[in-house]
Amino acid sequence: MNFFTELREGLMISWSAIRANKLRSVLTTLGIIIGIVTVTLMGTAIAGLNNSFLTSISSIGADVLYVDRASWIIQSTKEWIESQKRPVISLETADTLERQMSLAQAIVPVAQNDEPVKYKKRSSSDVNIIGTTEQFQLTSGFNVAQGRFLSAAECAGGRPVCVIGSEIATNLFQRDPALGEKILVANQAFEVVGVLDKQGGFGDNGGADNEVIVPLPQFNNAFLDQPDYEIQVKVKQLDQLDDAREELRNLLRKIRHLAPGQPDNFTINEQDQFLEIFHKVAGTIGAVGLFITGLSLFVGGIGIMNIMFVSVAERTREIGVRKAIGAKRRTILLQFLIEAACICLIGGIIALGIAWVATLALQKIMPAQMSPMIVAVSLFVSLLTGVLSGFFPAWRAARMNPVDALRNE
């Protein structure tokens, strides 16, 4: 008998066995369903988190270096205290860099402050106010949905105008047109000249959608005269990033008169740092999460093994008859393996259905995403659980002595 016919026979026999013990099959399948649902949901949550983070981080350009007083990722209190003692980054530094740096395409000073924003009766507190130049559009990569970005003339002095994030636009204007209207930022009036595209990403705060961008001179006048700047440096070519970072670092050390051997009193931040730490954190969350949810799948697998042992014991006589009629060990082994695999696969398919609905619900509170990859992996894992947990019972069945099996009552 060839493998294909054995497989088909095995499927037929398993199906009738599963149907013959409906309640038992349902209960056993339930264990697998729960296991696969938890594992799949964990997978979708991790995938969603990953995706959402990558969307968020894409607003930090890969070809942009960010000069800050402190590192974005502070790993100890000591490091934080040390960075707080560093001198603030001044506008003059940005001007000097502008004149001297050769590998930069744009050098953009950025100042930030949180202020309440108001339009008529509607208001929004804790909005991120950014004071910068027209070149900020280059480093940020923001696209304007309506109107235009700040002009060079406006940034050199000029009128109090602003570009607002999509969330601010929705909050303050709802469906009304925002262009040309005046909003109050900490009681200073700014005319809206542009609305940004929705940027996405997670978090209600700090996202680019909750920003108001104003010309730097206006920012200095209205909010902070001597803020702690961040200087954003967009390099000419991505493959020169390392050289540009080196040039930038040397220039900064020169500007700050640092002697050789003295540590840097500034930090050059970039996208990679976030990616690195994110991969570390996401990897740990993923591993721990999958391990814990995997435990429930393991319990489901033990359930399958248990029920397969019962099934084999119950059908000892049938096994004897089949052997007497000419079934080989392999045939019997395959028959029970297929039965276990079928139970698990059915469980897996039902579980995916449940997980799909649950993912839709989950998306309301957190990013979650069910990819074809997760579906494939879940089905494979459920099949594997069936084969692994069915193996010992099937092996026991296959090795039965036909004489003893036939004698069994």
Next chain:
Amino acid sequence: MSLIRLKEISRRYQMGAETVHALRGVSLEIQRGEYVAIMGPSGSGKSTLMNLVGCLDTPTGGTYELNGSQVSEMNENQLAEIRNREIGFVFQTFNLLPRSDALRNVELPLVYAGISSHERRQIAQDALRSVGLADRVHHKPNELSGGQRQRVAVARALVNKPSILLADEPTGNLDSKTGTEIMALFQQLADKGNTIILVTHEEEVALHAARIIRIRDGLIASDEPVMK
């Protein structure tokens, strides 16, 4: 040449510390087309002999030649093939698969022989017709009477055209009327030239055969033809 040739067959079982000698050197030949009854009280070793002849078990001593091949030296897979090809079993308790209909039960040996589904359906239907159950092919065992069930079992035993039909107390679970019917069926099969080995402890049943072999204490006590 004999279909079955047993030479000095012995079979020991280890029961804890004790060794049980179920067979103590049995030599026996059965020719093609013979109708033989094996008789003996319980514990005499007749079941062990039947299991060995049916290739369900292997002897601890002696040789067994079935249809020209040495069975006593075969491994499990080879034994499974021999059982499939050479032996048709009929059991006291029928041993049909409860969830499968008559046709499917009869098809089973053909499935293990690797015959295509279309062909085996045809063969199985013919086999059921030959035992008088052409109108019961899609009945499950629990929808059939005891006699009908045993007929399905006989059809299953014959479907692969085996060398031996091996029946273990085939009337043990039947009332005397259906028992008689089954014995008449066996007689028909014997008349058609099938080799039948009947294991029983009922004198009346054994008398249907042409030759009676009596086993006692693991040895052949007598082996004589039946006077009719």
